[in-house]
Amino acid sequence: MAAYCNKNQQQQMDISKYVRYTPEQVEALERVYNECPKPTSLRRQQLIRECPILSNIEPKQIKVWFQNRRCREKQRKESFRLQTVNRKLTAMNKLLMEENDRLQKQVSHLVYENGYMRHQLHVPSGTTTDNSCESVVMSGQQQQNPTAQQPPKDASSPAGLLAIAEESLAQFLSKATGTAVNWVQMIGMKPGPDSIGIVAVSRNCNGVAARVCSLVSLEPSKVAEILKDRPTWFRDCRCLDILSVIPSGIGGTIELIYMQTYAPTTLAVARDFWTLRYTTSLEDGSIVICERSLTSTTGGPSGPETSGFVRAEMLPSGYLIRPCEGGGSIIHIVDHADLDAWSVPEVLRPLYDSSKILAQKMTIAALRYIRQIAQESSGEIQYGGGRQPAVLRTFSQRLCRGFNDAVNGFLDDGWSLLDSDGMEDVTVMVNSSPNKYFGSQYGGSAFPSIGRGVLCAKASMLLQNVPPALLIHFLREHRSEWADYGIDAYSVACLKAASPYGVPCPRPGGFPNSHVILPLAHTVEHEEFLEVVRLEGHAFSPEDMALARDMYLLQLANGLDENAVGACAELVFAPIDESFADDAPLLPSGFRVIQLDPKTDGAGATRTLDLASTLEVGSGGGRSSGDANSSYNLRSVLTIAFQFTFENHLRESVAAMARQYVRSVVGSVQRVAMAISPSGLSPRPLGTKSFPVSPEAPTLARWINRSYRVYTGEELLGSDPLSGDAVLKQLWHHSDAVLCCSMKSNASPVLTFANQAGLDMLETTLLALQDITLEKILDENGRKALFSEFPKIMQQGFAYLPAGICISSMGRPSSYEQAAAWKVLDDDDSNHCLSFMFTNWSFV
Numbered sequence: 001m002a003a004y005c006n007k008n009q010q011q012q013m014d015i016s017k018y019v020r021y022t023p024e025q026v027e028a029l030e031r032v033y034n035e036c037p038k039p040t041s042l043r044r045q046q047l048i049r050e051c052p053i054l055s056n057i058e059p060k061q062i063k064v065w066f067q068n069r070r071c072r073e074k075q076r077k078e079s080f081r082l083q084t085v086n087r088k089l090t091a092m093n094k095l096l097m098e099e100n101d102r103l104q105k106q107v108s109h110l111v112y113e114n115g116y117m118r119h120q121l122h123v124p125s126g127t128t129t130d131n132s133c134e135s136v137v138m139s140g141q142q143q144q145n146p147t148a149q150q151p152p153k154d155a156s157s158p159a160g161l162l163a164i165a166e167e168s169l170a171q172f173l174s175k176a177t178g179t180a181v182n183w184v185q186m187i188g189m190k191p192g193p194d195s196i197g198i199v200a201v202s203r204n205c206n207g208v209a210a211r212v213c214s215l216v217s218l219e220p221s222k223v224a225e226i227l228k229d230r231p232t233w234f235r236d237c238r239c240l241d242i243l244s245v246i247p248s249g250i251g252g253t254i255e256l257i258y259m260q261t262y263a264p265t266t267l268a269v270a271r272d273f274w275t276l277r278y279t280t281s282l283e284d285g286s287i288v289i290c291e292r293s294l295t296s297t298t299g300g301p302s303g304p305e306t307s308g309f310v311r312a313e314m315l316p317s318g319y320l321i322r323p324c325e326g327g328g329s330i331i332h333i334v335d336h337a338d339l340d341a342w343s344v345p346e347v348l349r350p351l352y353d354s355s356k357i358l359a360q361k362m363t364i365a366a367l368r369y370i371r372q373i374a375q376e377s378s379g380e381i382q383y384g385g386g387r388q389p390a391v392l393r394t395f396s397q398r399l400c401r402g403f404n405d406a407v408n409g410f411l412d413d414g415w416s417l418l419d420s421d422g423m424e425d426v427t428v429m430v431n432s433s434p435n436k437y438f439g440s441q442y443g444g445s446a447f448p449s450i451g452r453g454v455l456c457a458k459a460s461m462l463l464q465n466v467p468p469a470l471l472i473h474f475l476r477e478h479r480s481e482w483a484d485y486g487i488d489a490y491s492v493a494c495l496k497a498a499s500p501y502g503v504p505c506p507r508p509g510g511f512p513n514s515h516v517i518l519p520l521a522h523t524v525e526h527e528e529f530l531e532v533v534r535l536e537g538h539a540f541s542p543e544d545m546a547l548a549r550d551m552y553l554l555q556l557a558n559g560l561d562e563n564a565v566g567a568c569a570e571l572v573f574a575p576i577d578e579s580f581a582d583d584a585p586l587l588p589s590g591f592r593v594i595q596l597d598p599k600t601d602g603a604g605a606t607r608t609l610d611l612a613s614t615l616e617v618g619s620g621g622g623r624s625s626g627d628a629n630s631s632y633n634l635r636s637v638l639t640i641a642f643q644f645t646f647e648n649h650l651r652e653s654v655a656a657m658a659r660q661y662v663r664s665v666v667g668s669v670q671r672v673a674m675a676i677s678p679s680g681l682s683p684r685p686l687g688t689k690s691f692p693v694s695p696e697a698p699t700l701a702r703w704i705n706r707s708y709r710v711y712t713g714e715e716l717l718g719s720d721p722l723s724g725d726a727v728l729k730q731l732w733h734h735s736d737a738v739l740c741c742s743m744k745s746n747a748s749p750v751l752t753f754a755n756q757a758g759l760d761m762l763e764t765t766l767l768a769l770q771d772i773t774l775e776k777i778l779d780e781n782g783r784k785a786l787f788s789e790f791p792k793i794m795q796q797g798f799a800y801l802p803a804g805i806c807i808s809s810m811g812r813p814s815s816y817e818q819a820a821a822w823k824v825l826d827d828d829d830s831n832h833c834l835s836f837m838f839t840n841w842s843f844v
Helices: 002-017 023-035 041-050 059-122 134-144 158-176 220-228 355-378 389-408 434-442 468-477 485-493 542-547 602-615 625-629 648-676 696-712 724-732 756-762 767-771 780-796
Strands: 183-185 198-202 208-216 237-249 252-261 270-281 287-293 309-311 317-323 329-338 415-417 427-431 453-464 515-522 528-535 551-558 568-576 589-595 635-646 737-741 751-754 798-801 804-807 813-816 818-825 831-839
Touching (some): 041 059, 158 252, 158 270, 158 287, 158 329, 208 355, 220 287, 220 329, 220 355, 355 568, 389 635, 453 648, 468 551, 468 568, 468 589, 468 648, 485 551, 635 648, 696 818, 737 756, 780 798, 780 804, 780 818
Parallel strands (some): 270 309
Antiparallel strands (some): 198 208, 208 329, 237 252, 453 635, 737 751, 737 831, 798 818, 818 831
16 A cells, blocks of 8 residues: 555656646747746746646646746757857858968968069079069069059940949959958957958058958848948048949949048048949859049049049949858958048148058948948847937937038038138138038028028147047046036027027136036947037026026047057037937037057157147147157147037127137147146156146145144144145145045035146046046945045044055056045034045056
């Protein structure tokens, strides 16, 4: 009997352990799983009650079913992810093998050339007519420049255009997959399943050239459609007009194109191109889009010259788009151009003869845009503000286009130059027909309430030893350091139907204000950010009530990666109203910093510094030429452009205000540039910070010194009695970093004062201190040490903190040997603030 009971129990356990579900039961469980993959015990019991077909299943067994179902779902997702990665790696491996074959051919060609040159050096007579060895080398040279030995084609007929197109196709393919160009891989661009691709730039070739090979998840036809729509992804493209389309058979087309591009700075002239674009398919299903300029050497027609533009030449370039097994495409992008660098000043020629800059602004930009569209199509990107990705991309394009239009000021947009005020540092242009100007960007009259005009004040200057990403990062994070709140209020009020001209103009010292950055979107690789900036309003008197409300700016920041090659960083913003409609009018202003190729030649560096000093304005104009002897010589060109609206009868007043404001911004940027230049160039990179002149500063310095003496029994600044100004001067120049922060019980302590060493350590200024809290500058160990010692500080008034790390506003860590913290008492012996002194600090 006992054996029978044990057998029966074992059968029941087996039944409980191994349940065979009917299709109806699985369907019921799947419905619940789709609603809630992890139901609670109560929900499982409710399920049994509501579904009679599940009544014979134990709750524990249903729990196991859901566990298994979640496990299968996790395995399915992991399997799909691994399959995707495997497809990427397979395609990338194919790409690398092709690249390896190309490099081997290039090595063989160079080895043969080297042997041929060695042979020629040992030949007794250099004028021998024996060309038996030379023929092979010349054939290689003909491959690099096939047009050199061929007569010009006749482009006056479709057959002649097709001959030019086929020749361009062969030359492009020899660059994309062959050895026609000596490609050198860009530093930092490593291939991999999640990388941007294989990026290379040319060396020792005619013009500038860049190439990228990569894998994308879009089909070839979609990739071709995106790449042919160049204005959507090439920010420097002003217009692209397709003047003629000629079928070429087998679904191919030949297009005659005229394209205009913006100048990157006010110191150069814009470029235009007259090109032939050929689209065709290869036998393996690949799509090829190749393009080259039509010139007199290629048979023309070269097209008429356009006033205000320098004609540039596009050498055979294009896109090779191959289908990839398992979906997606392998793309090869080649950009090759002669931008006529000799037509610009020598110091700016790197903008036009640098293949790295071409790669960053055009070749890599095209690939990044395709990857962005692919990510959006897959639903992997989440955006804030309830905006569709296409709308946010349009905002970014409009900001860039508006800023480029302001920098270039084309006559056919309605811009005209105002007379100078006697100083040539700031250029002012006006557009008295803004409907034409804005209509070119947004379609129709986007500013029906203006009916006045638009004014742009702009300037360009050369910077020495200032990384573009670092400068733009500082300007973005510390707006109060350079911006005037009254000017911002004026710009925002221009969006209103009512006249904005009662809003105060800039005042000495500006208005202290804070801003909050609200992110909207960012690109896949976080190289560009679209955000809304809220400027918190303040009114200090009844006449300042227009400044009391919050204001909003739409802002675009890009190029913030300090390690990017061919770096260009921008900060562009435009006032918007609270509604922020998709078709909201935008009047962009901002900054652009483009890094020039670094030079180590001493003479060239000296000339650069001399030119920079003649272009810069205001105090702190430039370093002495002796600094040029440093081996580190990073040069950048900065372009600033601010736009305002005006009523016709107030045009001169607004122009004067704009000039004054831009000069003020230039001076602020120069001070910031000197402050953030690498510390290795000078022992005190922030030594030019302004001395605090507020009437409260001497009093605060006296309180800090007296409180330190009261709590420690030691002298902070010496034993001799000093006046208030002398105390402040000694505290300001103290070798250790001295900081003060507020003592509010309901808010995080905010820094309120720092001496020069403290500002150096935080890489900030007095005006920007209000944006920094005590928690931000201390690492986790420092916060723990302060928290443990805080009761002692409040009871005894003083405490020592162990050695640790501080974090600057730029994110750089600095170490200190010891920190002292003490309460600062006012004249009534009431707690005023907390003071900290960090001894022997240095950047890590």
